[in-house]
Amino acid sequence: MEYLKKRMKFLLIIIFSVAIILFVQYEINYDKNLDFKKVGTIMTILKIAAGGYGLYGLVQFFRVK
Numbered sequence: 001m002e003y004l005k006k007r008m009k010f011l012l013i014i015i016f017s018v019a020i021i022l023f024v025q026y027e028i029n030y031d032k033n034l035d036f037k038k039v040g041t042i043m044t045i046l047k048i049a050a051g052g053y054g055l056y057g058l059v060q061f062f063r064v065k
Contacts, residue, residue, distance in 0.1 A: 010061040017054030
């Protein structure tokens, strides 16, 4: 139980990062009214940022002692 308590913050970071990536991917693929030049660039940047933050959470998850 102590193992998970120390890592709970990083689990939440990973979960929310994956949720943001999935939401952005869903919106890009299924919203036909989306202007890719305006919103697509911002969504791509958001996807990259969420992926980086998720990677940070994954690394810290295994690093905590």
